[in-house]
Structures are given as C-alpha cells and as structure tokens.
Amino acid sequence: METQQADQEMDNQKQQAATSFKAFMLKSSTKSNLNLYDHLARLLTKVMDERPQNAVDVIEDLSFRVKRELLVDFQSTLRDLPLSTAAQLLAEQQRLLFAQVDEGEQDDELIESPLPNVNEISYYLEQAGVALGREEMQRIFLALKQLVESQPLQRCRLWGKILGTESNYIVAEAEYREGEEEEEQSPEEAPKDEERDADVDDEKEGAEEADALPQSTYKPPPAVPKEANGSGVNKYVYYVCKEPGLPWVKLPSVTPAQINGSRQIRKFFTGRLDSPISSYPPFPGHEANYLRAQIARISAGTQVSPQGFYQFREEEEEDEPDAPRDSYEQNPDFEGAPISKMAESLSNWVHHVQHILKQGRCTWVNLATKPEEELDEEGEVEEKEEEPDEPEPEVGPPLLTPLSEDEEILSTPPWTAKMSSTLTSQYAVSILRSNLWPGAHAYACGKKFENIYVGWGLKFAGQWYMPSLPPAPQSEYPSGPEITEALDPSLEEEQALKAAQEQQKAAQEDLESLEGEEEDEDD
Amino acid sequence: MDSNTLYYSLDLVSGIGYTLNGEQRAALQTSLLLLKKNYKFTRVMFWGKILGIKDDYFIAQGKGDDELKDKKFLYSFNCMEWHLLPPADDRMVGEVSRAAKGRFTGDPSYEYTASPLQREGDEASEEVVATKLTEERRLAVTVHLIDEEASVVPRGAFNRTHLGLMQTNRCFEGLSHAEAGKLEHFLHFAKPKKLKKKFIQELADLDPSIDFLDSLNDDIPNGQWSLQLENAGRVCVIRSLLWLGMTFYHVPMTPQHGYVYMGDGCKNLDLPFML
Numbered sequence: 001m002e003t004q005q006a007d008q009e010m011d012n013q014k015q016q017a018a019t020s021f022k023a024f025m026l027k028s029s030t031k032s033n034l035n036l037y038d039h040l041a042r043l044l045t046k047v048m049d050e051r052p053q054n055a056v057d058v059i060e061d062l063s064f065r066v067k068r069e070l071l072v073d074f075q076s077t078l079r080d081l082p083l084s085t086a087a088q089l090l091a092e093q094q095r096l097l098f099a100q101v102d103e104g105e106q107d108d109e110l111i112e113s114p115l116p117n118v119n120e121i122s123y124y125l126e127q128a129g130v131a132l133g134r135e136e137m138q139r140i141f142l143a144l145k146q147l148v149e150s151q152p153l154q155r156c157r158l159w160g161k162i163l164g165t166e167s168n169y170i171v172a173e174a175e176y177r178e179g180e181e182e183e184e185q186s187p188e189e190a191p192k193d194e195e196r197d198a199d200v201d202d203e204k205e206g207a208e209e210a211d212a213l214p215q216s217t218y219k220p221p222p223a224v225p226k227e228a229n230g231s232g233v234n235k236y237v238y239y240v241c242k243e244p245g246l247p248w249v250k251l252p253s254v255t256p257a258q259i260n261g262s263r264q265i266r267k268f269f270t271g272r273l274d275s276p277i278s279s280y281p282p283f284p285g286h287e288a289n290y291l292r293a294q295i296a297r298i299s300a301g302t303q304v305s306p307q308g309f310y311q312f313r314e315e316e317e318e319d320e321p322d323a324p325r326d327s328y329e330q331n332p333d334f335e336g337a338p339i340s341k342m343a344e345s346l347s348n349w350v351h352h353v354q355h356i357l358k359q360g361r362c363t364w365v366n367l368a369t370k371p372e373e374e375l376d377e378e379g380e381v382e383e384k385e386e387e388p389d390e391p392e393p394e395v396g397p398p399l400l401t402p403l404s405e406d407e408e409i410l411s412t413p414p415w416t417a418k419m420s421s422t423l424t425s426q427y428a429v430s431i432l433r434s435n436l437w438p439g440a441h442a443y444a445c446g447k448k449f450e451n452i453y454v455g456w457g458l459k460f461a462g463q464w465y466m467p468s469l470p471p472a473p474q475s476e477y478p479s480g481p482e483i484t485e486a487l488d489p490s491l492e493e494e495q496a497l498k499a500a501q502e503q504q505k506a507a508q509e510d511l512e513s514l515e516g517e518e519e520d521e522d523d
Numbered sequence: 524m525d526s527n528t529l530y531y532s533l534d535l536v537s538g539i540g541y542t543l544n545g546e547q548r549a550a551l552q553t554s555l556l557l558l559k560k561n562y563k564f565t566r567v568m569f570w571g572k573i574l575g576i577k578d579d580y581f582i583a584q585g586k587g588d589d590e591l592k593d594k595k596f597l598y599s600f601n602c603m604e605w606h607l608l609p610p611a612d613d614r615m616v617g618e619v620s621r622a623a624k625g626r627f628t629g630d631p632s633y634e635y636t637a638s639p640l641q642r643e644g645d646e647a648s649e650e651v652v653a654t655k656l657t658e659e660r661r662l663a664v665t666v667h668l669i670d671e672e673a674s675v676v677p678r679g680a681f682n683r684t685h686l687g688l689m690q691t692n693r694c695f696e697g698l699s700h701a702e703a704g705k706l707e708h709f710l711h712f713a714k715p716k717k718l719k720k721k722f723i724q725e726l727a728d729l730d731p732s733i734d735f736l737d738s739l740n741d742d743i744p745n746g747q748w749s750l751q752l753e754n755a756g757r758v759c760v761i762r763s764l765l766w767l768g769m770t771f772y773h774v775p776m777t778p779q780h781g782y783v784y785m786g787d788g789c790k791n792l793d794l795p796f797m798l
Binding site for chain 2 (some may be wrong): 425
C-alpha cells in the first residue's frame with residue numbers, strides 16, 4: 001500500500017512539475033506576446049508538414065521562419081484597398097458588347113444589316129497568315145455590330161488596325177445612308193469656321209492696338225479646296241476605337257493639305273487622337289487628321305479587288321468622255337478567277353479606289369483661275385505672268401487599273417502574290433501582300449475577297465528617311481547706303497571738316513558783310 | 524516562343540497582324556520535335572518569320588544547357604526542312620551593314636554586292652574589290668542582331684546557378700499586374716552591356732541571381748519600346764519600335780512569356796524622327 005501511495009505521490013509530483021513547466025512555457029513574452037509552447041507546436045507541425053531533409057540542421061532557420069510567418073499574418077490583418085486594374089475597368093466596358101438583344105425587334109433589321117461577316121473574313125485571313133487573335137476578332141465583330149446599330153450606315157467594313165505606341169486604333173470604314181449624311185456633317189463644320197473667324201478677328205484687334213506692325217508681303221499659295229463628302233478621298237467616313245467596347249470616334253474629313261503634309265513626315269501614332277504632331281514640316285492638324293490622311297493614302301494604294309468583280313456604270317460616260325470615271329458597281333456576272341491564276345499574275349487584280357494626285361485630291365482642280373484677281377491688286381502682275389496660265393492637269397491612273405502597272409520603289413516590287421497552301425493547293429486562298437505599305441493584305445477566294453491593313457501606318461521608305469530641310473532664311477530688307485553703318489571719322493578728319501566749315505562760314509560772312517557794305521553804300 | 528506553348532501563344536502575339544496558318548502550325552509541331560531530337564537541343568523555340576519578297580523565312584531557335592550562350596538558329600521555307608544558319612561574328616555584321624540593302628528577297632543564294640568603303644579621297648587602296656554577300660549570311664546576321672537587341676524576358680524568369688549557367692527559373696510565378704505595367708521589370712535576353720556601368724547605389728537593390736541582364740528601361744533612345752495591355756487588358760505586350768515586328772507577351776501572374784519576330788528584317792533607322 002505504501003509503495004502504491006508513494007508511486008501516486010511521485011506521479012502527482014511529476015504531473016505537477018509537467019503542468020508547471022507547461023505553464024511556464026505558456027507564459028507569453030512581454031516583448032512579442034508569443035509563448036514557447038505554441039511556437040514549438042507550430043515548429044513541429046511545420047517539420048511534419050514539410051519534412052525537410054536534415055531537419056535538425058535547419059531547425060533554427062525553421063524556427064525563425066515560423067516567427068516571421070506569424071508576423072506576416074499579424075500584418076495582413078490590415079486590409080488592402082483592392083485596386084481595380086485596367087483589365088477590370090475594360091471588362092466593365094466590354095460587358096456591354098455581350099448584352100443580349102430582344103429578338104422580336106431585331107428580326108426585320110437583320111436582313112438589311114450592313115454588318116460584315118467578320119468571322120468568315122477572319123477565317124480567310126488566317127489562311128493568309130493575317131490575324132488579330134481569334135477572341136480579339138470576335139470582340140471587334142461585336143464592336144462593329146454596336147457601331148452599325150448606333151449609326152445610320154449603309155455599308156460598313158472592318159478596314160484594319162493601326163498600331164500606336166500607347167494604344168492601337170481599330171478602324172471601320174462606313175458609308176452613310178443617303179440623306180443622313182448632311183445632318184451629321186453640318187454641326188461639325190460650323191463651329192470650325194467660327195473659330196477661324198474668331199482667330200482672324202483677334203489678330204486684327206491685336207494689330208490695331210500695337211500701332212501698325214509691318215505687314216508681311218508673303219501670300220500663301222491658295223489652299224486646294226477639300227473634296228466634298230462622298231467623293232474622292234472623302235468617299236467614306238472612318239470610325240476608330242482604341243479597344244473593342246470603347247466608344248467609336250468619327251474621324252474628320254481630310255483636306256489636300258493634310259494629305260500632302262502626311263507625305264512629308266514619318267511619325268508613329270501615339271494612340272491619342274488629340275495629341276499634337278510635332279514634326280517638320282509642320283503638319284496641319286492633330287493626330288486624328290494625320291490618321292485620317294494615312295488611312296486615305298493606304299486605301300488609295302492598297303485597296304484591290306479581283307479583275308471583273310467591279311465594272312464601270314454605263315450611263316454617265318456620254319457627257320464628259322475625258323473626265324475620269326469615279327464610280328463603279330458590282331459586276332453581277334463575275335464568276336471568280338481560279339486561285340492559281342490570281343496568285344501568278346498581278347494583272348488579275350485591280351485597284352478600286354482612286355489614285356490620290358500630287359495635289360492631294362483624287363480629281364484635279366485648276367487653281368490658276370481664281371487667285372489672279374487678288375494678286376493683281378497687289379501689283380504682282382509681273383510674277384504672275386511668268387507662270388503658265390493653264391497648268392498641266394495632273395492625271396493619275398484611271399480607276400480599275402491592274403496592279404501590274406504599279407511602279408517599283410527602289411527595285412522593290414510593290415506586291416507579293418502567293419497561295420496560302422502548297423500542300424492542298426486546290427482549296428487554297430490567293431493572297432496579296434503590299435510591299436509598299438507593309439501590313440496591307442488582300443485575299444481572294446472564289447467570288448469573295450477582302451482587304452485589310454494591320455500595321456504602323458507607315459509607307460515603305462526604301463533606304464532611310466530624310467526630313468526636308470528648312471528653307472534658307474529670307475533677306476529681310478534690301479541693303480543700301482541709308483541703312484549701312486559708316487565708319488566713325490577720326491579726329492584729324494573731324495578737325496579738317498571743322499576747319500573747312502569755319503572757312504566756309506568766314507567766307508560767307510565776308511560775302512554778307514561786303515553785300516551789306518554795298519547796300520549801305522547804296523543808301 | 525517555346526514550341527510547347529505554340530498552341531495558344533501565337534494568338535497572344537498576333538496583335539501585330541501576322542500569324543501562321545493552320546498548315547504551318549501543324550508542320551511546326553511535327554518538325555520542331557524532330558529538330559530537338561536530331562540536334563540534341565534541350566529546348567526548341569519558334570523564333571519568327573522574316574518576310575521576303577518572293578518567299579518568307581521561318582526561323583527556329585534551339586537551345587542547349589545555357590539558355591543564353593548555347594543557341595543555334597535554323598531557317599526553313601516550308602516549316603519542315605530546316606537549315607542551320609552560320610553563327611554571326613563581328614566581321615560578318617560589318618559586311619552585312621555595308622552590303623545589305625532593301626528587303627529580303629526570299630532566295631538564300633541571292634548575292635548582294637557591297638559598295639567598297641573607300642571614297643574618291645583615298646584612291647590608294649583600289650584593290651578592295653566589291654565584296655559579295657549571300658542572303659543566307661545576311662539572314663544569319665539579321666537574326667543574330669534582332670535577338671541581341673530586341674529579345675525580352677520578364678525579370679525573374681531566368682536565374683543564374685552557382686555554376687554560372689543560365690536556366691529557366693522554376694519558381695517564377697509571373698509579374699504582378701502592377702509590375703507588368705512598368706518597363707523596368709523586363710530585361711534584355713542578351714549579354715548585359717550596361718549593367719557594369721551602373722552606379723553602386725543602383726546595384727545595391729539588385730539580386731545577383733536574377734538581375735544579371737540589362738533592363739529595357741535603360742535603352743537609348745528612350746521610348747523605343749511600346750508597352751501595352753492587350754486582349755481585353757489581360758496580356759502584357761511589348762513591341763520594339765527599333766525592330767518593327769518584334770512582339771513580346773507575358774500573361775501577368777502566370778509564368779507564360781515569349782517573343783516572336785514577324786517582320787521584314789529591316790532595322791528602323793528612322794526611329795529618332797518618328798517618336
């Protein structure tokens with residue numbers, strides 16, 4: 001019995017010692033508020049979880065890491081403010097693209113909708129090695145649908161994409177339904193004119209205040225008039241958007257000055273329509289105008305179709321046989337050329353957009369007649385007479401000219417024609433790639449064809465770009481004796497002059513006194 | 524880009540307009556695998572496409588143990604038969620810069636004639652004959668230069684082992700969305716040139732096992748890289764404006780990254796005027 005009692009007492013003692021030691025271990029530190037018991041428990045759990053090799057060697061490190069992880073946990077009780085990323089903001093915008101429309105309302109419109117079948121185009125383009133990414137293409141498709149629904153368009157086409165340094169432009173080519181166009185245009189035009197008038201007024205007022213600054217005799221050459229909407233370079237309107245889902249922005253119509261300006265500069269697009277173009281020679285307008293000018297040039301250079309797809313309208317030929325024909329219609333009898341032929345010879349492809357003349361217009365306008373009266377007033381008739389009275393009209397190649405007549409640039413042929421597949425050539429698509437405007441592609445397959453441009457919006461420059469130098473400074477005034485600085489006279493010269501003057505004076509006085517004497521004598 | 528991820532990565536870089544059609548993709552999957560076996564590469568990449576006037580060159584890149592030093596380039600016209608490109612050295616680079624003009628023709632045996640360097644001033648060395656240069660050599664140099672000047676990797680995707688080997692970092696989990704928006708987190712995948720010239724203060728923050736490459740941020744002229752978020756803002760895309768056609772992609776928060784060159788193989792020397 002005694003031994004039993006003694007054993008129990010021992011056990012009790014041991015237990016007590018154990019509990020007291022556990023209590024000791026559970027005592028939290030005054031510094032870190034941790035206790036050793038929990039720490040060891042966590043440490044051993046960690047060892048069991050991770051089973052590191054040679055655990056005993058790294059136990060100190062593990063212990064330290066356990067402590068640090070606790071600290072991290074403690075810190076993370078401060079909640080982060082969730083920042084919405086750009087992707088999330090964009091997703092909010094793009095959500096609208098996928099909105100379902102009630103079917104009942106849409107049925108009748110679907111038949112006449114100008115929406116192109118982007119999926120089909122994208123399929124053929126991929127054969128040609130051109131793509132924007134499948135999902136991206138789908139989003140662009142939906143964005144085009146949004147555009148067609150919001151605007152009264154008769155025709156709409158995915159023109160392409162222009163890459164910029166900060167963001168890209170997706171470009172849609174559209175044509176308004178007849179009659180709807182003018183209403184759209186007039187409010188935009190009006191404020192511009194007002195602004196211009198205001199500017200002129202300001203200048204005049206300024207001139208009156210600061211009394212009569214010298215007026216420049218330079219008269220700028222008369223501006224080439226802009227082509228009317230629906231004709232020439234302004235035949236179509238263009239909408240751009242940065243990302244599918246973001247609003248479509250209509251580009252302003254292009255002026256000949258802007259086309260010529262864009263021919264002389266070489267700039268990347270930034271992706272902001274309102275950013276200024278810093279270049280030499282200065283470009284008349286913002287990036288939106290530059291973009292529109294490049295689109296016009298690219299369209300004129302690279303929009304092609306298989307020969308025979310379009311034909312000229314027959315009615316309008318009689319009245320003016322010389323005038324270049326600028327309208328065409330789809331040929332209902334077009335059969336589609338065999339693919340191999342299309343890929344072999346460029347003469348089976350024709351341009352269906354008018355060539356832009358040096359003047360910056362598609363149809364030439366005679367500027368020599370109007371400004372003569374104005375110049376006469378200034379008395380510059382002589383200069384005028386040197387110029388030929390009737391300038392040679394600029395003529396470009398007529399519409400629907402085969403590509404085989406395009407000029408080479410620095411021994412680079414302007415087009416590369418190919419077939420999409422060499423293994424299954426009977427089902428291939430014929431591809432045309434422009435070397436003049438890298439990024440412009442066309443494909444034809446049976447009766448179907450399409451043009452697309454994806455690139456930086458820059459023409460192939462050949463060797464390198466040479467910016468035009470500023471003109472030599474004008475002479476400000478004719479140099480003559482009255483404005484030339486003379487040398488200061490030396491002391492001797494001055495004295496000599498003084499002496500001479502005095503002599504003269506003395507001589508005069510003598511003369512006068514003599515006369516006076518004579519008069520006196522007379523009296 | 525790695526041939527294993529070609530399925531989806533081509534779609535991510537096609538924002539520039541060029542891609543491969545189905546036939547070429549399928550052919551690449553087959554031929555690159557054989558290439559890896561025959562040349563005993565550890566990794567095979569589809570490097571890009573150089574557009575010629577008559578034909579296009581498809582370029583593949585094979586890598587050995589060291590990702591940076593052991594690399595070989597091969598070219599093909601039909602994505603099936605591959606030919607090894609000669610390694611480019613400084614002398615070849617000089618030759619090409621003198622002779623090569625205009626676009627690639629698409630014929631590897633086409634000969635460019637270099638105009639001799641001497642002008643009318645020094646007539647003494649007239650024996651310098653106009654050197655001839657085949658397009659294959661030009662291709663080798665161009666590919667080498669593009670890879671040297673415009674290849675990009677995200678920071679941390681590669682690390683240097685204690686033996687000095689450069690290998691893919693298995694622990695790389697991708698840049699965060701905030702990091703992916705900054706150019707300083709992307710590095711040139713080429714032998715560093717500017718790293719040694721940095722100030723000691725700048726070097727203090729660098730991790731020697733990761734930061735052994737030059738950052739894109741330090742390039743001159745400034746602004747020769749265009750960084751954008753594409754594909755609905757999910758993919759970080761960097762384009763070189765010096766070598767138009769070089770596209771790099773990285774999907775933030777994933778280890779996926781890669782680059783591809785699809786362009787005409789001409790350096791954009793007009794860059795200073797165009798920015």
